[in-house]
Ligand SMILES: Nc1ncnc2c1ncn2[C@@H]1O[C@H](COP(=O)(O)OP(=O)(O)O)[C@@H](O)[C@H]1O
């Protein structure tokens with residue numbers, strides 16, 4: 001009975017894994033491209049109140065693709081991950097409000113400029129800081145990898161300020177509004193749009209932006225020349241026929257609530273829950289899905305490592321010890337980036353963020369599981385093995401019939417604990433762009449700037465799920481003790 | 483080997499050390515078919531090590547050990563096959579905690595293909611009868627008392643139809659009032675003609691059941707003989723000292 005259930009779970013997770021791994025099928029006659037994009041960079045890229053990805057970039061890309069005759073799948077993620085995915089050939093191109101710089105030209109080929117921009121700096125609304133020289137000795141908050149950040153770095157010694165980095169815009173703004181830092185540097189249209197949507201910041205140089213520059217669509221240097229040519233062709237067409245202006249105006253002169261939802265809904269937890277119900281649900285679903293598939297595969301891998309760790313063969317034992325040592329010692333985030341961005345950059349093979357995420361969970365959680373599985377087997381009294389062997393059972397028969405069943409029973413509490421840890425660890429996978437619960441929270445906050453309420457909701461959802469899981473596992477634990 | 487009794491266990495000049503601790507020194511001993519040998523001696527003298535060597539739970543550093551005619555230190559010998567014929571009973575019972583009583587008894591014969599599940603269960607029930615616990619078949623191990631556990635452990639060893647039984651202080655971990663139950667089972671086995679090597683401190687039992695008593699001290703067999711010789715006319719000085727101590731107690 002138990003065996004059947006296990007077999008069923010394994011089969012199920014294998015099916016899920018395959019489903020998760022298959023991407024979109026290309027349209028037969030038109031070329032199809034995978035384009036990465038920043039998930040939180042309004043007005044260029046963001047989720048609207050219906051949780052659709054919209055923004056100047058998104059609408060332009062759609063219009064250009066249609067005009068030039070290609071199709072795209074857009075993958076929103078953190079800006080850095082979006083750029084890296086293209087550099088490591090995980091995706092064909094990136095449109096993420098990217099400023100064309102000489103540094104980036106070393107790695108990417110850029111399209112014709114599609115938007116003129118410049119760097120602005122902003123402070124809290126009521127700040128006493130009026131000029132760059134007032135920044136001396138103060139801290140400036142920046143979003144990692146942006147042109148604003150690059151510019152601030154370049155003048156930081158001249159004006160004597162310190163810098164702190166965050167990976168999404170909303171956290172940067174919160175940091176300035178809360179007074180942890182005094183100012184931020186970012187693209188002018190981005191700041192203007194945010195402020196229009198109710199973020200309590202003030203732009204200091206809206207008339208004269210620094211380092212005026214251009215935004216461009218990028219592909220990996222030397223790759224995808226056809227895509228770049230098509231993009232330029234499409235851009236020329238929509239500029240000529242007026243579509244371009246229509247799109248830009250739609251975002252820059254619209255009322256904030258068109259995209260962000262009504263102020264009334266955003267001011268209560270209930271309202272936020274109601275308007276974002278489907279987003280929270282699908283984020284939660286993805287989190288649970290990652291957790292369940294992750295823990296099942298990690299358990300199998302961990303059991304394998306644990307059994308290897310108590311084998312009679314010294315070589316196998318030290319192999320197991322080494323694997324456990326490496327993956328327990330490596331921060332999970334580093335492992336995720338290494339798998340998703342590092343390895344493909346060298347080998348040139350694409351893997352989906354989802355696959356990389358599951359592999360990260362399996363390797364990391366599997367190492368912890370391997371360690372306690374080995375410990376569990378070792379803590380079974382040696383007399384059990386001797387009794388089994390004295391009857392004539394082989395080492396492996398003794399392991400299978402006597403030691404492993406007893407060891408597993410000792411491990412039940414550790415497995416349950418690891419299950420809960422895995423659930424929490426999935427939130428780290430938001431960094432490689434998986435749209436689970438935490439990333440969902442980030443996206444909603446970017447749009448409505450309701451950091452406190454949204455994160456409180458997300459925290460509650462995690463707590464509720466973990467409570468249910470704990471109750472369930474207490475029940476399982478009681479039943480296996482008997 | 484025709485008319486005479488068969489040699490079941492042949493040990494010749496066996497040595498064993500743990501680091502600097504020379505635990506067994508040139509031990510030689512033959513045990514015949516149907517013979518009951520009781521080993522006595524102070525603790526730490528090497529009795530357990532010697533016994534565990536007979537089914538290769540420990541390996542000797544040098545010397546020859548033959549059981550049922552098989553040289554068990556020869557790597558070509560299938561030790562698992564030899565062990566099927568040697569039952570062992572431990573001081574701490576070592577019943578399998580993850581099985582019920584009957585599954586403890588049937589595990590090895592079924593796993594090793596000696597019997598079908600049904601045959602093994604039938605045999606297990608007979609053995610439970612023999613050890614005086616016919617109603618414990620489906621009891622979990624954790625519900626048994628020490629005396630019951632040890633009798634089940636004996637039944638488990640007997641399920642493989644061994645022709646030699648090794649006992650390592652089978653009653654040392656038991657409450658005094660249940661020691662008799664276990665010794666009775668062992669006496670019964672002796673009567674049935676089982677070849678047995680028993681390490682014990684139960685001198686009364688030794689006198690009654692042993693064909694031969696072997697005195698271990700400092701990793702050596704200092705003296706061996708019939709129970710009368712050992713208990714009434716000990717020659718070795720250390721044996722005399724040992725006996726005076728245990729008889730006092
Ligand atoms: N696995 C082992 N490792 C190291 N020393 C051991 C081991 N087993 C037994 N010894 C030592 O060997 C000696 C004999 O032990 P043992 O055979 O258990 O004696 P006895 O059963 O007569 O009490 C003791 O000094 C004991 O400490």
Ligand SMILES: [Mg+2]
Nearest residue numbers: 529530531651
């Ligand atoms: Mg001993």
